[in-house]
Amino acid sequence: MTGISRIMAGIGLGVAMTAGALAPLAAHAQEETIKVGILHSLSGTMAISETTLKDTMLFLIDEQNKKGGLLGKKLEAVVVDPASDWPLFAEKARELISVNKVAAVFGCWTSVSRKSVLPVFKELNSILFYPVQYEGEESERNVFYTGAAPNQQAIPAVDYLMNEEGVERWVLAGTDYVYPQTTNKILEQYLKDKGVAAEDIMINYTPFGHSDWQTIVSDIKAFGSAGKKTAVVSTINGDANVPFYKELANQGIKAEDIPVVAFSVGEEELAGFDTAPLVGHLAAWNYFQSVDTPENADFIAKWREFIKNPERVTNDPMEAHVIGFNLWVQAVEKAGTTDTDPVLDAIIGLETPNLTGGIAKMLPNHHITKPVLIGEIQADGQFEVVSASDLVPGDAWSDFLPESKPIEADWTAPINCGNYNTETKACGAGAM
């Protein structure tokens, strides 16, 4: 090497070493944060439902930071948009965990999006808090289900219709994917066990974003005019609900004649929609904005201040995120770290108040206790509670399907299994 190039090399090496020495200092000069991943669709057919959940997480992280953060560090939100594209959910989850190094992820809505990300969370050993009502038949080690299982939403809703409204004929209408298909399987079995004849049950599936409901609503009308009281149990997801309800109103189907109980329609889906023709149709959730408790009033006030919109509504999946986030914070503080395995152990058995005056407890099957509320749509897009139950513990494996009845999920020692068969005393056998 010539003299000049030796000098250049020396300078280059010196700069590199200094940079190398300073880099960790630079990182420490920036405050260390705990990153929380937010995996909700901000565009596409599910944006109508999921955008508000992203905002809720930002609100909760902001509130926690005002209290001093977690373990002495600030929380930082990492938001990605999987755009209602199910395979993209898995990619974005991987990005959040591997690239952004988040401590936990709060996300997903549709069951197909959750099923897409399960392998990622298992492989990279991270934590997912799933806030939406779903079909059950699942309990994963890395997932906490803060939304309703079928025994906390679907079954009580059907009971209400059967007992209070005297319904004898049933239309099970859903979007064509795993959640409505599995829920309808459970409900069909439940209805048959209760003595409903097969010809009194009509099952119907439509694609996401379906907008031409003429035939189906007309079929519902025809099915409902056999002299027996008919009801529709709707597992329709996303913005297909808007033309569905519009068609119901246009064809003159009143809630008193053929009530529709929906499991995926809440205050957010009804916002900006003229709900006067829908008064009396029902939804089954574990939380409604109209529930009058001091915790709820406080939450709504702070939320509206954060989002700078005095008209913004709240809904059940938002409460599920509140519960999930609070339980996660408690678990991290109890475990003293954000590492996955200690948090997974610490969180079981923890309790936090929900917004309707009860307590949500994290059970060994990774579900929580929730009250069941049935509400009727009002003209202002809010729900009026017409039936409320005590706290119901979530049951991951439905007792109404013969193949899942003997299966229990228990992630505590000694069982430590998500699909433990109590008859064969084996883990993983008999899983669906």
Next chain:
Amino acid sequence: MNAMRLIRLIALLLALLPTLPAFAQTDDATLTTLVNALAPGNFKDRETAAKALGATGDPRAVPVLQTLLDGNLYAAKTTGQVVFLAGDGVTDPATGATVEGMARGDTEKVKVNNGLRRGLRTIIGQMTLLSEDRATRMSAAQSVLRDANPDNLELLNSALSSEADPQIKAVMETAHAAIILKTDASVEEKTAAVAALKARGGRDAVTLLTSVLASSPEELKPQIQGAIDALNQTQAAWGVAQNVWYGISLGSVLLLAAIGLAITFGVMGVINMAHGEMVMLGAYTTFTVQEIIRRSFPGMLDYSLAIALPLAFLVTALIGIAIERGIIRWLYGRALETLLATWGLSLILQQAIRTAYGPTNKEVANPSWMSGSFDLGGLSITWNRFWIVIFAIAVFVALLAVLNRTSLGLQMRAVTQNRRMASAMGIRTPFVDAMTFGLGSGIAGLAGVALSQIDNVSPNLGQNYIIDSFMVVVFGGVGNLWGTLVGALSIGIANKFLEPYAGAVVAKILILVLIILFIQRRPRGLFALKGRAVEQ
């Protein structure tokens, strides 16, 4: 003589007796007690209280029950006194006087659920069957029909005798027939009732007959079953007609979406993957126009669609011309590159709208004349679909006129048939290309205005229609308006006939498979263009 007068007087009194309850006036205190009983307890208690209130027959009870039915009845939080809301204050339902010292904030709503609403409608129906207002009497008659309670028979008979309006009388007679079947009337009366119900027809009659079939006497059962079967057959026939109507309305939507594509594809052979976004832009124009009117000229809200139509056409036509001049022109003759370029353009347009308006759906209000439905024989036709069919026909006719009667149309047809010859004849083909693209995109914009009424307005709106538009164009034949019309209608009707049997998802798949099979036999589509120079 005296005895006769006495008998007539007694007869008159007896005739008046059923009507008496409608005119009874209870004293204020009793009424207030009964009204206040509506607030406490659960829904079943409320229904009992409402029945007691209805039994008084006091006309002042009707507005109370109606207000409760509408969900607007409030009760004081502390005392439980039931009140009407009037502005910021409250009034007493029994006297109408303002209640001092109580404001809106001191009250809470009296809750209603579906079961209670049903009960209230029945009670109000019974109380208002003899009302002076025609609309009230009609809804009362319908609720009596729906309830078909034998307790209402006397009331119904007296109402029937004094009813003059033929439509209301028909409803009352059907209610009468329905009630007769539930009572222990003689077989002759019941036979007549079954015949009356059968003559009335319709789905209600089937429901009523089915519900009494099990509990009626043996000799009547075959007649009832026969009536049900006959009515079901008529229903089935009307059901076919109904499916045809649904098919026509679906076909009209497809027609609107596809016709612009047929023109551009026909004239230029360009596969425009951004066509769906033109539809989406038309829908967003409608939304923007409505927002501007809502904010600045709220009185003109009913005309927002009329204003949006030409604006949507202009906006999308200009964007279409810009696309043609800016992108398509450079890729003339290269179909794959055009496809890719327009696909990329569609993504850009979607994201542009997403950035400008946000990713969530936008609410476009339906004008009142587009809500509800009307009955045509046994068909139930919703107004929004009806107007869209009319609109599609109007657009089609206008387009035919443009193509066949204007010089631009003549030039477009010439270029479609033989581009080089047309160019040799002095037609400025680049100009025609730009105008065609503009026209096709403009029509798509008009389709967007129509679709904003029946579908969600979101940046993805175009994606839902692009595949269907291509299906229609390929099936119907390229460049031919009549082919597009027939193609759209037949796909729509076929889809709607498959849907009840196969479900919405499988029906769509089957249609796609059928089109693929059809194309194997006739690759040029239904109405292929003929001519020597066409195969290029």
